[in-house]
Amino acid sequence: MNIQFLEMTMAQASELLMAPIIVLICALVVYAIYALGRFSSQYLVRKQNKLAYVRQVSASGEGQVTTHNGYPIHNYFIENPKASEDELEVVALKQLENLRIVTRIAPMLGLIATMIPMGPALQALADGNIQGISENLIIAFAAVIWGLVISSITFWPASVKKRWCAVELINIRKLKGQA
Numbered sequence: 001m002n003i004q005f006l007e008m009t010m011a012q013a014s015e016l017l018m019a020p021i022i023v024l025i026c027a028l029v030v031y032a033i034y035a036l037g038r039f040s041s042q043y044l045v046r047k048q049n050k051l052a053y054v055r056q057v058s059a060s061g062e063g064q065v066t067t068h069n070g071y072p073i074h075n076y077f078i079e080n081p082k083a084s085e086d087e088l089e090v091v092a093l094k095q096l097e098n099l100r101i102v103t104r105i106a107p108m109l110g111l112i113a114t115m116i117p118m119g120p121a122l123q124a125l126a127d128g129n130i131q132g133i134s135e136n137l138i139i140a141f142a143a144v145i146w147g148l149v150i151s152s153i154t155f156w157p158a159s160v161k162k163r164w165c166a167v168e169l170i171n172i173r174k175l176k177g178q179a
Contacts, residue, residue: 014116018139021113025146028106032153035099039157045070046164057171065175073168077175088172092165099158103151110147114140 046053049068056065067075076091077083083091117136124132 011119014119018113018116021109021116022143025106025109025113025143025150028102028109028150029146031098031102032106032150035102035157036153039161042070043160057174071168073165074172077172085169085173088169092169095165096158096161099154099161103154103158106147106150106154107144108147110144110150113143113147116140 049070053068053071053074056068065078067078072095073088073092077088080087117140121133121136121140124130124136
């Protein structure tokens with residue numbers, strides 16, 4: 001098989017990936033903004049219900065254990081009191097899953113979208129086409145910047161929610177010990 005044919009086929013196939021990757025990056029920008037808003041909303045709800053939640057956890061077996069808005073793992077435990085610790089950890093991981101995936105995949109998509117136009121930019125350089133170089137480099141750098149912006153927006157909520165989940169799991173162990 002001719003190696004040049006294989007190289008050209010791979011180059012053309014990679015160029016076909018550019019449009020779907022740009023669409024994915026745009027969709028992830030929208031998701032990142034949505035996730036940040038949802039995180040902010042959950043923060044406010046948790047702040048509003050924190051006192052009642054802390055009282056319930058610190059009470060030594062007194063009173064009925066109830067659900068609290070903004071505390072999804074705790075609420076799952078209240079609805080499923082026989083849930084194992086492994087099951088509760090899976091619920092916690094599910095709470096973090098989308099944010100963690102977006103935080104990791106956005107820079108990868110940005111890098112892919114950066115590398116695809118580099119081939120045509122280098123070809124434009126070889127042809128002496130300065131405008132072709134700049135057009136391709138603009139797309140390349142914009143894509144990687146947006147990938148990093150998406151990752152930056154989702155990293156903070158993912159980190160804070162991870163801590164929230166860990167605290168809820170610790171508090172559930174305390175509640176199990178009181179029962």
